[in-house]
Amino acid sequence: MISAIIVMAVIGLVLGSVLGWAELFYRVAGDPLADKINDILPQTQCGQCGFPGCRPYAEAMAKGEADINRCPPGGEPGIQRLADLLGVEAKPFGEGVAPKPKSVALIDENTCIGCTLCIQACPVDAIVGASKQLHVIVADLCTGCELCLAPCPVDCIHMEVVHETVNNWKWRYPLIPIHQQREAA
Amino acid sequence: MNEFSHNIKLTSLSLFGFSVVGAVLLAGTFQLTRPSIEKSERDAKIKLIAQVLPAGSYDSDLVKSAxxxxxxxxxxxxxxxxxxxxxxxxxxxxxxxxxxxxxxxxxxxxxxxxxxxxxxxxxxxxxxxxxxxxxxxxxxxxxxxxxxxxxxxxxxxxxxxxxxxxxxxxxxxxxxxxxxxxxxxxxxxxxxxxxxxxxxxxxxxxxxxxxx
Amino acid sequence: MIGSPFILKEHTSVRFTMIKVMAALVPGTLAYAWYFGPGIWISLVWCSLLGIGFEAVALVIRGRPLQPALTDGSVLLTAWLLALSIPTLAPWWLYMTGMFFAVVVAKHLYGGLGQNLFNPAMVGYAALIISFPVFMTQWAAPTTLANIVPNLSDAFDLVFVGGSITPDAYTSATVLDSLKTATRGGHTVLDAFAQPIHGLIAGKGMELVAIMYLFGGLFMISNRLITWHIPVAFLAAIALTAGVLQGLDPAHHAGPLFHMMAGGSMLGAFFIATDPVTACTTPRGKLIFAGLAGFLTVIIRTFGGYPDGVAFSILILNTAAPFIDAFSQPRVFGHAKGVK
Amino acid sequence: MASETRDIIINGLWKQNPGVVQILGMCPTLAVSTSLVNGLSLGLATAVVMALSNTAAALVSRLVPPAVRIPIYILIIATLVTMVDLLMHAYLLQLYLVLGIYIPLIVVNCIVLARVEAYASKHGAFYSFLDGLMMGLGLSLVLAVLGGMREIFGKGLLLSGIDLALGPAANAYVIHVLPGYQGLLLSILPPGAFIGLGLLIAARNRIEQVRALPRRSASLQPQQAT
Amino acid sequence: MSGKVYPIPGGLHPPEHKTESNAKAIIVAPLSAHYVVPLRQHIGQPARALVKAGDSVLKGQMIGAPEGRISAAVHAPTSGRVVAVEARPVAHPSGLPDQCVVIEADGKDTAADMQPIAWRDLPPGELHQRLVNMGLAGQGGAVFPSHVKLATGGTPIETLILNGAECEPWITCDDRLMRERATEIMQGAEIMRHALGAKRILVGIEDNKPEAAQAMQSACEQLKLAAEVTAVPTRYPSGGAKQLTQLLTGLETPSGKISTDIGIQVFNVATAYALQRAVELGEPMLTRVVTITGHVAGPCNIEARLGTPIDELIRLAGGDLAETSGHVIGGPMMGFDLDDTASPLVKSVNCIIAKNQELFPPHPPAMPCIRCGQCALVCPAVLQPFELYWHAKSKNFAKARAYKLFDCIECGCCSHVCPSHIPLVDFYRFAKSEIAADDRAKLAAEGARQRHEFQLLRQEREKKEKAERLGKKASERLDTGAVAADDPEAERKKAILEAAIERARQAKEAVHAKNTESLTPDQQHQIDEIEARRQAAPQDSEQQA
Structure with missing residues (x-):
């Protein structure tokens, strides 16, 4: 009996010290999970999730502090990917949060006063222009985050839905009549 | 180095403590249940052997006389x-x-x-x-x-x-x-x-x- | 709206494919009826009716349309294969249980045609032999050996009413059974082969049925319904394994030819292992799949608890098929050799 | 307070049921559930271990350094399981022989460690106890239903083997569900366990589906089935 | 005359339907009243319009300039007036309209100045520079800009292959072209050989076109060209570039690469013909031969100018017969449905087939896949089509890609033989375009992330600099003992901004009320004011980085 207890105690002592050493020796810096999550996020930096940008939201999710259904630009597929990565069940968007069709911002040339406020608001440097000069949004770089709408003092920016053209047209899922889809769109 | 030795001390002592407590508990249970286990094992074997013998045809301890x-x-x-x-x-x-x-x-x-x-x-x-x-x-x-x-x-x-x-x-x-x-x-x-x-x-x- | 190609090959459909496979089964079935009495027709019809019934019920429960699924012929083929794999003249509920497992459990619980992981007929067979081994070893004896040859109305009686003839009068063990009984009982292969049930190569009558299955299989290969890979690999593996065992201990192991002709070898090689839904699909995969199945068949026959191993070996390999496929993908055009 | 308790009970028995939702601890679930008595016995043994190990882990969680967290939890679980094993060996020998290796195997049943790690290490002793108990009962429920199903289909009996737990007198409780039934042996043999568990999971999913239906159709257009 | 033929995997032999249209000589289409010339008739960037509504153009005048490396010019098919530059229906699988130059013919057909190119004097590797503005694009279907293909880019080209296989059913335009204009084709081939520095020319023609092969052979002899005309078995898709390459040379084009990488360049015979005209006559690509067949009164081949409305071509072929159910652009195996017959003829259109129920029965409903493997037997790329289908259907795109989805050439063999009548190729097209869109989105997201991170970095730096500056200022003030007051500079800026906002608000109201094109004096005044302010205000560079 005593011998059994001694054996257990020695094993505990040895393994405990090995683990204590290993914990410090193999400590990993940073959070690789947050990087993986950030790769899934659409990088619109729109802040609709309640975090100042995609990276902070990714870090919050990695820590388990934020839900996966707070990124409308990522859409349902985005939620699905996050759910797959994090091993949780996908859930629908909450009340009042819904993905919108992909849009880009457009500056009304006649109204823009060149105040540069939108340039400062744009999180992805998609607006070019100088003070007191007309500003232009580079449509290819615009993520459609709408952050430039609010700061504009003259409301000269509006969102334009990106329409389907021969360029960005995609083959439809088969078995669904293509013409019907087109009419619906 | 100090951080290391402190951590090793902490982990090894806690695992040591739990091992000792666990081992003592088990030892106690083992001591407590040993007679019952032996008895029921023997009863079971007797029951098995007795299947081939008509009830009341013997009065000896079958296991002990193996x-x-x-x-x-x-x-x-x-x-x-x-x-x-x-x-x-x-x-x-x-x-x-x-x-x-x-x-x-x-x-x-x-x-x-x-x-x-x-x-x-x-x-x-x-x-x-x-x-x-x-x-x-x-x-x-x-x-x-x-x-x-x-x-x-x-x-x-x-x-x-x-x-x-x-x-x-x-x-x-x-x-x-x-x-x-x-x-x-x-x-x-x-x-x-x-x-x-x-x-x-x-x-x-x-x-x-x-x-x- | 469906895009190109706008022209489809003529005379190709799932139903037509199934009908051709059933056509390939006709010679074997006729030979079976000739050597073992007309009871097979009763089990064929009964299994078909059960199959259509279960299929319809399953479709209704699943909320799927009855039409294309019920007439695609797949359930009839399943019924036919199951009827040929289990003893004729067994009680009606035995077929019913088998068809229930084949159609409802193996097919529809997995999502219907094309989705099933396991060969439905073999699932039915396996469920029966595991659950009712006694009934599953009472095979109708060849008409030349039986004391009584039940005619069609006797057979109907036996299946649906129970009948008054004792099974011993019209049934016998199969050659695989008698082989196993002999070798397990300490006798030699020759003792087993001395039994009247043994014909020239394997079971009396059954060997000719097997040859008819072989002809049906060759018809399917020539019609490009199946490729040669699975039957050849399956039979070759059976022959090889049996040959090795016989070489090691000739007294207690039957030879390659016997194993190729006995039991379900031929039916399995051409009609069951080749079921495209559950088998491997790549050329190399087919060889590995059928080779392992053939090897396991002889191993199970020799060392296992049941006389025949075709069903079990194919079912086991069914589970491995997707895996084998995954690593036996053929070299895609334009990809260097050895690169996956 | 009350809602927390209710949540734990619902989670353990239904929402996060270890047997049919988390699909954890398959080895005993499949191997032991040949009859209601067997299944329930192992389930209850597991529940006891889970309740106690959860409580113990919750009590000591603050003393445990993170590096040796898992070894210590395993140690606690192993101690408890061995105690249960010894006690059953002593007082329920027949049942002990039937359940055999699956009693000591409770140690490696992932559901036990999973609850200790996921729940007990972060919650108080009472809730941890409740969580362990409810998760264990959830598993017992699955084992019992699965065992009962397999028994009925396989032998046409229910509660066979109850004498192993309650003594020979209890044989009177055995129910003959279908007199003269041939017995679908498949059900008792290992394949029956897989098929049965599959059916249980399917049934639970179906119930959830039906329950979720009115809510879904209100908010979401049903997807086209393809 | 036939060279060695190497085996290729897969393929099949659907009913040919060549005799309907291959008996008659090529008809030259008369001048049309108007032409619609899409700016995108090739793979790559669309051309940039050089004309606007109201301009007059001459035949052969460049109206769209190539934009970027992979692009081709477009030219006016006849002389006349540009009516519009706008989106018009075009022959495209999507049925979406695209930018086109609409030209009203003046009937004079006045040609612009066209100068032949003295190609023999140009060293190999320089000819292509002279062809950049000729608008040549491959006429086999892929419409890759030809001048790019003629620039070898350093890889030595050993073999030039002329593709005259024409393996799709119904199509006979290459057949007729080879029979009638073999000499010009072979002259074009010689120019290609010269431009590429290739050592040999191989011509692959399916053995169901013996007359064409004969004509090509005689042309070679006549021109004393060392070219080898080979009859390849009639087996679809022998006309695929990779397939023909393997048939004639036994070489497999590596996945993801083009035949150039193994020293082989493949051109369609019609492209060689167009090149010959461009070089010898100086005529840019203005016409092509197109097969009009199927359910029309007089199936034939027509040499028509690019931009001719398709319904006009159909009229030339006798018009649609009763109960025509639609039109296919291209062959029945790889073509697509034409939405609007007003769409113009473009460089890629080699065939227009009128459909009816008998020739093109409606697609039977799809059954579940039974993994029979018939599709794998005919796949020329040795893919496992049913696996691709499985993953594409369940939208498991990563898996589809792992099963080499992008090696699929969409030849349609698998769909053709499928006993379950599954539109397999449609699933691959769907998966491919989803993956492509996904890749684009990923790229865009990555760019956005980098710009955002750079911005954060910049802001951080600016903040630090500002803090340093303020610290310095504060210490200076302390030194002078001045009391910090409200910054008068900030007040002034705010006032200016508010004034500007007010003016912009008024401007906006005005803009919304009236058309922006015709400005009122009031608006003009406002704009002038803003402009003046912009001029007057000193550049405030501090706000920008």
């Missing part, structure tokens, strides 16, 4: 086994032999064979087998009463030529489609009786523990 049985091809034993003499009021009333039928459908069939001093079977039970479920496993008392047909049989009853299943011209029942298992058991029981007949004297001469 004797070694040498390996013998007649019993199918390749390693030494055991046999259990039973006495009633000091008189040997039966002997329970371990035997093995080596040619089951799927390997060995282990048997307990109870034999009265006059060579008459008190009962046979299969203790271990791997026969096909639903086909050959009716030799097991849990599946069918087939094994009870040995009760009361002896080497002369039926005649040696009839120690076969009916399909082979003998007297023993079988189930259509599954003849290998009963055949093996019938043969093994016959051989066990042969062995008993040959070694009757020594088997019955053993001392029996009456400490019941």
């Amino acid at each position: 004797h070694p049985l040498p390996a013998d091809p007649l019993l199918g034993l390749r390693k030494p086994g055991e046999y259990y003499p039973a006495t009633l009021a000091g008189k040997t009333s039966a002997v329970v032999l371990e035997a093995i039928a080596p040619d089951g459908y799927d390997g060995e069939i282990k048997l307990l064979v109870g034999i009265q001093p006059d060579g008459q079977l008190t009962g046979v039970r299969v203790t271990e087998h791997h026969e096909t479920p639903g086909l050959g496993d009716y030799i097991d008392i849990a599946k069918s009463q087939w094994i009870r047909q040995f009760d009361g049989k002896s080497l002369d009853n039926p005649k040696p030529d009839d120690w076969k299943v009916k399909k082979d011209g003998g007297k023993f029942d079988y189930m259509t489609g599954a003849t290998i298992s009963p055949r093996a058991v019938v043969k093994a029981v016959e051989h066990a009786l042969d062995y008993f007949a040959q070694h009757k004297a020594e088997l019955l001469a053993q001392e029996v523990n009456h400490g019941q």
